[in-house]
Amino acid sequence: MSSAVRLEDVYRTYGAGDSEVRALDGVNVEFPEATFTAVMGPSGSGKSTLLQCAAGLDRPDTGRVVVAETELTGRNETSLTRFRRRHIGFVFQSFNLVSSLTAAENVALPLRLAGRRAPDGEIRRALSSVGLADRLGHRPGQLSGGQQQRVAIARALVVKPSVLFADEPTGALDSNRGREVLALLRGLVDELGQTVIMVTHDPVAAFRADRVVFLRDGRIDGDLVRPTADAVAARMTSLEAE
Numbered sequence: 571m572s573s574a575v576r577l578e579d580v581y582r583t584y585g586a587g588d589s590e591v592r593a594l595d596g597v598n599v600e601f602p603e604a605t606f607t608a609v610m611g612p613s614g615s616g617k618s619t620l621l622q623c624a625a626g627l628d629r630p631d632t633g634r635v636v637v638a639e640t641e642l643t644g645r646n647e648t649s650l651t652r653f654r655r656r657h658i659g660f661v662f663q664s665f666n667l668v669s670s671l672t673a674a675e676n677v678a679l680p681l682r683l684a685g686r687r688a689p690d691g692e693i694r695r696a697l698s699s700v701g702l703a704d705r706l707g708h709r710p711g712q713l714s715g716g717q718q719q720r721v722a723i724a725r726a727l728v729v730k731p732s733v734l735f736a737d738e739p740t741g742a743l744d745s746n747r748g749r750e751v752l753a754l755l756r757g758l759v760d761e762l763g764q765t766v767i768m769v770t771h772d773p774v775a776a777f778r779a780d781r782v783v784f785l786r787d788g789r790i791d792g793d794l795v796r797p798t799a800d801a802v803a804a805r806m807t808s809l810e811a812e
């Protein structure tokens with residue numbers, strides 16, 4: 571199986587001198603196409619930094635990041651932005667929708683930013699695929715948290731990205747709404763062959779993934795394939811105790 575995302579020897583340090591933090595300390599990891607991977611680890615272990623570097627939102631100090639067989643490292647900002655707009659979808663814990671725009675307008679935004687047309691049919695299809703065909707004209711403030719996150723997922727998917735990244739996508743939702751979002755992500759992988767990489771603290775969320783990759787102190791610390799929630803929770807407990 572070919573890899574959708576590959577990080578080779580990635581280092582990322584913040585600050586300098588006494589306040590230096592090595593957020594990523596020689597990370598090597600591959601994320602295969604059409605699979606759902608969860609990234610877990612104690613607070614401060616580098617999960618968000620890994621996701622941001624893999625998505626081209628942050629730059630490693632050294633090492634290589636390859637997405638869809640394209641090397642991101644060394645590209646200038648314009649070229650990186652262009653690549654991201656075509657190939658990367660990103661979903662945040664806090665949804666990050668534009669509050670003054672309707673659901674349909676939010677979903678159209680990435681196409682417009684990429685200088686593409688945003689046909690009504692395409693926008694409607696994206697919102698239908700997340701179960702929100704009847705909420706096109708609603709603004710974020712008129713939607714529940716779970717619905718807002720589904721609009722954010724539709725917005726990330728409308729460009730048909732090579733990879734969908736999600737940083738704690740269920741972190742702001744109650745457990746039922748969180749389960750719906752996870753089922754949606756799982757369905758994208760199973761039905762559309764979408765590659766999904768998700769950071770989460772929640773073993774129940776990680777259980778929906780094909781594989782869980784663990785981080786500790788900026789390094790990869792093993793993985794679990796087709797994990798049970800109990801196995802993930804046990805692994806997290808031991809990582810946090812170390």
Ligand SMILES: Nc1ncnc2c1ncn2[C@@H]1O[C@H](COP(=O)(O)OP(=O)(O)OP(=O)(O)O)[C@@H](O)[C@H]1O
Binds near residue numbers: 611
């Ligand atoms: N912009 C920044 N400036 C300085 N230090 C940073 C910055 N971003 C992250 N760090 C540090 O890098 C380390 C890794 O941070 P990161 O956010 O990747 O961890 P995380 O595993 O996602 O944490 P959490 O689970 O708490 O969200 C932490 O020690 C953090 O304090």
